[in-house]
Amino acid sequence: GRQGCQIDFEHVSFSYEGASGEPVLKNINLTCLPGETIGIIGSTGSGKSSLVNLIPRFYDVSSGSIRVDGVDTQELDPAKLRDRIAIVPQKSILFSGTIEENLLWGNEHASREEIMQAANMAEAHSFIAAFPEGYETMLGQRGVNLSGGQKQRLSIARALxxxxxxxxxxxxTSALDTTTETNIKESLKSFASGVTCLLIAQRITSVMDADKIVVMDDGEIVGIGTHEALMKSCRVYVEIFQS
Ligand code: DGT
Known part of the structure; x- marks a missing residue:
């Protein structure tokens, strides 16, 4: 079976190339244990996306290191590294083609059964099956129009x-109603048991049951802990909770 990776950030700082001013990430120290679900929360621009985009080396750290299962990612073949990591971006990237072609992007060897299983877990199967052409339905300019939430569910299925x-x-999951979001998270619990999961969210309710929650503020981690612990100890977290 699959095994989650351990990911260690050690004194990681990061600036985008050519950008002046304060680094976007400052002295990040974080350990994600194999199989853990880690919620990441923080105001807009606090560095959440930048943090996760460093893991598959979409960008390289400016200083410090990120290790995956003990190996510095700078020493790993990026293609091999990315093979183990699926990122569902904020904005879904779908192309003109059938739903199935879109879902298979990144793993063209999956069977129809595996595709349907993943679509089911992402709460996408029933809306796909409701199209007359099902998984053969065309997306894009000459195809059907999907809602933002439907696109998000396809992107999640593609990652699974x-x-x-x-x-x-x-x-x-920002465009999903809370019931759909909860259902997906429930499915992920069984699918993703053993998978290391990082979950960026706007709403605290989206990350409340994570093994630990990372609170970002202005490029720094200002709190790591469970919901209960952060409610007692982290001012920024309480402010997000109350907003
Ligand atoms: P969000 O997505 O609005 O909730 O914000 P975060 O927390 O994901 O923040 P992030 O990592 O997108 O942005 C952190 C800072 O980095 C923010 O000041 C904008 C800047 N930034 C983000 N992407 C780029 C980029 O591609 N180039 C440059 N130069 N700056 C960027």
Whole structure:
């Protein structure tokens, strides 16, 4: 079976190339244990997306290091590294083609059964099946129009089909109602048991049951803990909770 990776951030700082001023991430220290679900919360611009985008090396750290299962990612073949990590971005990236072609992007070897299983877990199967052409339905300019929430569910299904060791959801449930979001999270619990999961969210309710929650503020981690612990100890967290 799949095994989650351990991810260690050690004294990581990061600036975008050519950008002046304060680094976007400052002295990040964080350990994600294999199989853990880690919620990441913080105001807009606090660095949440930048933090997770460093893991598959979409960008390289400016200083410090990120280790995956003990190996510095700078020493890993990026393609091999990315093979183990699925990121669902904030904005879904779908192309002109059938729903199935879109879902298979990143793992063209999956069977129809695996595709349907993933779609089911992402709460996408029933709306796909409701189209006359089902998984053969065309998306894009000459195809059907999907709602933002439907696109998000397809992106999540696409990530699950890849059977990653690390699953990163970058604020991709914002267009979903809370029931759909809860159902997806329930399915993920069984699917993703053993998968290291990083979950960026706007709403505290989206990350409340994570193993630990990371609170970001202005490029820094200002709190790591459970919901209960952060409610007692982290001012920024309480402010987000109350907003
Ligand atoms: P969000 O998505 O609005 O909730 O914000 P976060 O918390 O995900 O923040 P992030 O990592 O997108 O942005 C952190 C800072 O970095 C913010 O000042 C904007 C800046 N930034 C983000 N992406 C880029 C980029 O591609 N190039 C440059 N130069 N700056 C960027």
């Amino acid at each position: 089909i890849r059977k990653p060791d690390v699953l990163i959801l970058d604020d991709c």
